[in-house]
């Protein structure tokens with residue numbers, strides 16, 4: 001056997017949003033990473049246009065939020081409208097900053113995000129990013145994983161040896177196939193045409209809300225994206241021919257109710273099959289799955305990529321802990337136990353919203369609405385696997401207060417554990433890697449504890465609360 005060309009702690013297959021965020025979080029945890037992506041460049045076709053405050057917090061942790069906020073747009077919400085203009089369901093997103101320290105909902109151009117993530121990986125000495133390297137197999141043993149890859153430019157085979165590997169290689173994951181794992185199909189399958197346009201003249205009348213045009217004959221979506229970018233999506237029939245549907249004249253005919261050809265340029269077009277699915281297992285030995293490789297979410301609530309970002313934030317510190325303290329299968333399995341039910345709640349809601357777009361049935365809208373009104377609230381799910389006896393805030397996201405010196409909590413903590421206490425810790429010492437903040441020094445911390453009605457809060461690197469205490473942490 002030839003010697004591997006690369007050795008690292010963790011090999012990440014795929015440098016989409018999930019793989020890139022995971023690699024950076026691992027690097028921040030002191031872990032050496034090799035990332036391989038078969039593509040030479042960023043994915044060119046239209047995909048994510050939305051993310052939420054939880055994901056912005058992760059982007060803050062990986063150091064790109066300041067640059068990203070310049071390129072995104074705060075999203076006022078989404079409305080589901082019937083052909084006669086009636087609003088069947090309103091999902092307003094608050095304009096205020098949420099307890100997460102960011103806006104609830106942003107619109108983005110996915111390549112902007114991926115560019116920033118790649119740049120941060122390029123600057124990180126703990127990360128080797130190998131683009132145009134296709135992984136086509138792996139061998140996993142008790143000691144480690146060896147990935148077999150091919151340099152797409154030269155055809156040269158190469159091998160990467162690691163303690164762990166994570167497949168972030170998207171819906172057609174080679175890693176998932178190599179592990180012999182399939183998706184469980186959760187039942188939603190629809191073909192949609194997606195068109196990104198650049199306006200060439202102002203069209204404020206199109207509005208800033210995302211609009212879901214509920215119509216059994218022709219369900220469609222409009223998205224107000226950053227800058228001059230706008231998106232329309234149209235459901236296709238199963239027998240519609242892709243080449244015909246993506247012809248320029250045919251696209252303009254579909255867009256005619258909203259836009260004329262002299263008002264915009266077509267930037268990108270693609271036909272996708274939107275699916276709901278989840279992997280039958282998230283880990284086999286030293287190999288794990290994350291992002292689209294592990295689950296597929298129909299895009300009606302803009303949460304597929306967000307789920308991958310959450311996977312990365314949940315997993316990186318657990319793998320890093322195994323690197324530092326020795327293998328801990330139970331710790332690694334908490335990843336699937338926590339993420340599985342969480343992502344499933346988003347997938348199921350997204351599929352129900354997708355079904356709503358294909359109907360004008362107000363009863364369906366009512367079942368998605370909150371408190372009997374035609375308004376929907378955002379999901380705020382608890383992690384799976386939390387004990388029934390736990391305080392109701394355990395397994396939910398911790399708020400992000402601003403500290404006395406004006407710095408936000410996460411910037412001071414980094415990707416580490418934090419302990420928020422009401423009083424200054426005098427004699428007690430916190431374990432290594434746990435950063436303490438007290439309410440006497442930081443009024444924002446005291447306010448946050450007041451709001452939750454607790455005295456001490458233990459927060460994990462992914463910002464989820466793992467314990468609350470009254471009267472101090474001892």
Ligand SMILES: Cc1cc2nc3c(=O)[nH]c(=O)nc-3n(C[C@H](O)[C@H](O)[C@H](O)COP(=O)(O)OP(=O)(O)OC[C@H]3O[C@@H](n4cnc5c(N)ncnc54)[C@H](O)[C@@H]3O)c2cc1C
Nearest residue numbers: 014016017018038048049050135170291292302304305306
């Ligand atoms: C039309 C549309 C709209 C969407 N809108 C939203 C939205 O608004 N919000 C949202 O959160 N999500 C949205 N999504 C979903 C989102 O785009 C995906 O969930 C997200 O891109 C998944 O990220 P990922 O990193 O897991 O996988 P990917 O982005 O698919 O990245 C996988 C990477 O792995 C690489 N790769 C694959 N195989 C190999 C191999 N064998 N070896 C090496 N590298 C490999 C690929 O080149 C790729 O770079 C949308 C999707 C679509 C199609």
